[in-house]
Amino acid sequence: MDKETFRYLFDTYYNALCNYACLTLGMNDDAEDVVMEVFTHIWDKREGLGDLDNPKAYLFKSVYHKAMEKIRAKKLVIVALEGEKIVVPDYKEEIADDYLLKEKIFQSIRQLPTQCRVIFVKSKIEGMSHKEIAQEMQIAVKTIENQITKAFKLIRKQLNTI
Amino acid sequence: MNLRDNINKLNESDGRKQADLIQMWKNEASSNLQSMKAEWEGQLPVDQLKGYQQYPVAEAFEKITTEPYHKVVPMWRKWAVAALFTGLLAVSGLYLYQRASANVTIVAEAAIHHHKLNDGSEVTLDKNTRLDYDGERAVAIAGRGFFKVAKKESGASFTVELNKGKVTVLGTRFSVTSLPGEVEVAVEEGRVKYEYEGRSIIINAGERMKLSEQDIVSSPILSPNQFSWSAQVLEFKNTPLDRAIQDIGRHFHQNLSLATEIKSAGKCLLTTRITSENIDQVLEELKLLFQIQYHKSGDRYVITSMKC
Structure with a gap:
């Protein structure tokens, strides 16, 4: 595998994998470590390694197994508020696709103009009502509606060009 | 035609037919446009972000x-490096020797003890607690301690060696219990790292970690009295008595429990502020309030009966 291919894999998958590992481990510090370990392994072995047939499955599976290894090694028991154990879902292709789509949308949102992005995040991700946003930002409800429509349009455009 | 049928048709047909279909559909009604928009927005899992x-x-x-x-x-450089290394080793040996000689041991025996360390950090030690201090940013503790660690501009971390494991922090407020059968770290502010036998866990504000057998178990702090012992004030406001009993036990670091026959303790509510120095005074107060009866065997207190 050459450096360009490695770079491409890294740029495409790194952030989505960190977020996926974070879900699996419930802890940020370890999430990055796990993904770094997987990529370091590929980098070190890149000369003997051809191009991966199915990089998506390879990367997500590796991260999943590394994360589970960590959980087992640490004998971690992550307990939720109600005292029940958090169950980690097994690797599935749909989960990987879901994370890659989330990553694309996330990157598109990051590229929105500032006001548009702030309103979109407050409304669609943080779940605030239009009225609450209007009060907090001192703007008209109509402006909020317009900005959200604009945000969806821009995100859609971004997604289509990827 | 409903939206689903339209989409299915679109997927089945080729490019030109698709364009015609869309045009036809668009002409049908503007409400279709609205539902198309909703369909598109619905497909984006933005709320899951x-x-x-x-x-x-x-x-x-x-x-x-x-x-x-x-x-x-080159060879001569290797020798130079070796010489430099030996020199460094000697200097660091001297440094370590000096560090060792700066060691301080603080023992709180009969009373809770507040102490300010050289680096500006503050520590409160419970009764029967021993603290060994290297004079800078490292301590070892046996017993129970509450730390307010001063943050250093240099980013130097502060470490607390426990009976089992080690805690590393930058600047924060937390308590540790380090006894042969009990290891607990609870964080009031900031976050700390706990390490034990090659495993590590980050504990955030409002969380506590207990070592149970060999498992690291973390859970949220539910009681407002988690750190009450260090301030020596225990406060209850309409607290169910079974919870209050747990808090009182933790506060005085005593094994206090309700006999299993008592089922109604959750219905009794306690509102009071306790500044007593020992658990016997508190139990006397509960005797007046709830007519509790208790017995003590060894270091265990068991409440055997009560009335609300």
């Missing part, structure tokens, strides 16, 4: 792909 974050991708890439720098070193 909560907690999704950006990690430092570029830094990670640099870290992985920068290879160690290899170069042939």
